[in-house]
Amino acid sequence: MEVIFTDAENNELGRIKHSEFVETLIPSFRQNTHDMFLKHIFASKPTVKNWLIEDLKIEDSSAIIFLSASDPTSSVVNFAESQNKKIEYYLKPFNVIEVDFGFYNDLWNTDGTIRRNDRAHTGLLSGEMHKRRPCIVLSVRGDCVQVLPLSTKEGLEHDPKCIPITSKSFTRLAPRYREKQSFALLEMIQTVSARRVFPPRNENFKFEHIYNIFRLTGEDKANLKKALAEQYNKDIIFKLDDMERQNESLRQEKQTIFKSRNAIMEEKTALQKELDDLKEFILKFGNDLGAGNSLEEILSYYQN
Template identity: 25%
Template sequence: MKTTIVISYFEVDDDGATLLGQETHEDISSALLPGQHHARVFFVKEFAGLSHRRWEVLHVTCLGPQGAEPARFQVYLYRIFSQTQEVYFKQSKQQPGAQRYLRKGTLVEVDYGHVPSLATEQGTRREVDGYNDTRQHGEMHKRRLAVVVNMTPNAVQVVPATSVFPQNGGKTFFEIDPGTLARLSFYGSSKKQSWVICSMIETVSFARILPPESLYTERGVKKSGRSVQYPVALSSRETKLLDDALLHSVGVTDYAATKARVANLYPQLRRVEALEAQVVALRLQTQVHTELEEEFRVLREVAEALANRAGLRLEQEIKEHMEIKELLAANHQAS
């Protein structure tokens, strides 16, 4: 077998560059390299004897194959020093009550990963076209601030934030209030604006979620760091903006107007319900009247039959009875 590609990794510090390790590829025509973009690139690599795993990529050099020699690539790394411990949600979720910390509107950081590049056996670098199992250009990448939309038993739905104003986002994004960002140590001190891009909602693993550095109070003591209780969340106003932007991202553009129309219909609905109650009452009254009329008809027939047997005229008897009743009433009033 022929050695075709060798990738060497160096740590850069004040004393120069120290070889950390290297990968040798035999009969492989291309291999993954850390990508290089306009933004800073971070990637994870474990080296024997080192506990450090997350590195910043400073630059990558390419040396084409010389005769029978393989193509050589040198990756220069910088060790990232963090004053706060990084605990991913996959590690902390086992703690009692941890699941309730990630709720709608909670601010988190997400390690989306980076878009790699390809080292070729010719000693060149190219895009990762065809390597569809990796992050691609146009997809969200790097570690960034995000907002929780929903949580499932095994994953979290999030929408990412960016400091670059979304030019073509329409109503599918909104700005995080500076007061909310001020509660985050890094993002608040950067003085940069942050916009949440709701059109890029994504389901990510617990292994990608970690708390952002924030200013918080624990047992009455003010602290700064990564609290596994995820204390910073959107305000109620921002949560409404989140809902509106999510609706626009799925094409529901008239939800607010429809909701207002429905709200205006409630008083009319209550009036209709009141009228329906009146109709029911009138129907009951009509039924009672009908029953009384039937009873009256039966009594009249009985009275006419009795009057005929006695040789009397029912109508005449009724008239005389009413006249006597009126006369008695008049005399009662006069006295």
């Protein structure tokens, strides 16, 4: 058994020969699904490190993997090291990033059968997070990043543990991030090596380490924080609910006070009008009797 790597022009890049093997792992490649990437350095292409799998064919005892050179994107670790900075300088909570979780493998047997890997722990197993996908940063500690994966899988809108992320959070990213509704998978929080973390493709279709512009909107951030609290810390949400109830009670009390104040002000205005009308009547009456031209003169006239 051997695995042969070729480029788009069918030029062989390298091969791995398996002697006395009954089965081996090969990429679980399917046409028209998600992109799959390999990191290999071949002697004939020493400057290319990132490869995109274009096709995979089985011919007799050979698995032929067709590759094309991919964008030479460095991880956040490599970039931070080149700038003499720490990872925390670039990655902040609620940034949008991409994480390469790796890909599923198939078990390829000498009898020609191929099935999904279900026992080789050196590769991903069914149900584990896979492929390169957008994620949301939750925290950074050393060379590890805690992330919340995103998915556009259909049907997630019916799952209360999948939180929709609006397209406004992807306005600075390439259009493909907005083509479908994205959901944050609350039950799939992962801690990954920062070497798996890459910048997303920006609106100019380039990979740039400008993480501060790739972040959730305030609304999405607030919704996600509340959902995380509900999922992982009931005490926090109970306190939040209690605070909201207290706030509502204070709001209603404030409205009652304002209503009472307005009623008092209206009553004061009415009394002032009655007083002004009375003064006007006394002045007119006093003038008609020749008692004076002011309240003091009229009162003095009647007192004498």
